[in-house]
Amino acid sequence: MAKGPVSHTNDELPFDLDPSPADERQLFADQPVKPSALGKQALPAALSKEEHYHGHRERLRGRFRDHGDTALADYEVLELLLFRLIPRRDTKPIAKALLDRFGSLAGVFGAPASLLQEVKGVGEAVALDIKLISAVAHRTLKSELKGKQVLGSWSSVIQYCHAAMAHEAREQFRILFLDKRNALIADEVQGRGTIDHTPVYPREVVKRALELSATAIILVHNHPSGDPTPSRADIDMTKLIVETAKPLGIAVHDHIIIGKDGHVSLKGLRLM
Known part of the structure; x- marks a missing residue:
């Protein structure tokens, strides 16, 4: 999508061993x-x-x-x-x-x-x-969402998405899949792109929702520039996914854009 959403152990080695120069x-x-x-x-x-x-x-x-x-x-x-x-x-x-x-x-x-x-x-x-x-x-933040009604834990959703995506150097397009109670089924990164572009395919988004028996989804992507203001491409892509999902009984609750210092909700801005 153009201009849009686009271990090892800590064991210490003995001094008489020759440690790996990689550590x-x-x-x-x-x-x-x-x-x-x-x-x-x-x-x-x-x-x-x-x-x-x-x-x-x-x-x-x-x-x-x-x-x-x-x-x-x-x-x-x-x-x-x-x-x-x-x-x-x-x-x-x-x-x-x-x-x-x-x-x-x-x-x-x-x-x-x-x-x-x-x-x-x-x-x-x-x-x-x-x-x-x-x-x-x-994972700790994500575990707080499991089994809960996501729409009733909105601050936790934002906190999790911000921690997961705000500081990524490239754009990610993430989808939260929800069941009929709006509880989280799965959280998946559907695409990774460049600093200002991630290709998104509405058919693939809907196909994956059907595979998971999801009845609702929340779209999320980050802006590595730090500014979460939606682009025209962000808005158009969101509307296309909504139009593709609606006939199949899948609701798109929101599209959240994450920046380093904040976020934007397209639903909150009445852009969807």
Whole structure:
């Protein structure tokens, strides 16, 4: 459609093993200190540095344990997570670099793994761990919708769609399939496209709804530009799907466009 909708384990390797260079958590690991190589004067300083390093981590963990995430800045929450992903390196600069690059925690977890790896200190293993955590969060939000009447949980629908799509670098066209009680049957990405275009075929949309015995659908797509304002193509495509689905008893409840900082409902704008 033109101009429209268009794991790995965290187990730490022993020091006497040769870690894979693909896992940056081991690449940045401090090697064990050998007293004989340091001399009498260097040893106390090395030990002092190690104690200070662990002290910072324990203080941050303690604040989270005692007061929750409200006691931590966004970079500290991210730093706390990175402690486990990169166990033997100062993770504060990496956390701040990630937030500088992607703008927010949502931006960090929504970023593609390839872009995460462009930040110094983040390799493939850590990028995949971050994406795994993001996937867990998405599935948690999605589980809140299962079995519930979606139209009565609209804020949860928006929250889920925003988490799943707002920070995608390319357009996605997603469909929520509902049963006769408007409970969620399935949530599927029907198409992926370019930065401003995803091809959508009304017949395929309706065909899939019939296969799932859905009686209603909600259309969702994202605008990677960040602006959720619908294009003329968005509006025309929505009307075509409505006209194709209606004779077969399938209702189109809404078409939601997701941007980085908000969303638009075509039904709310009376454009469908």
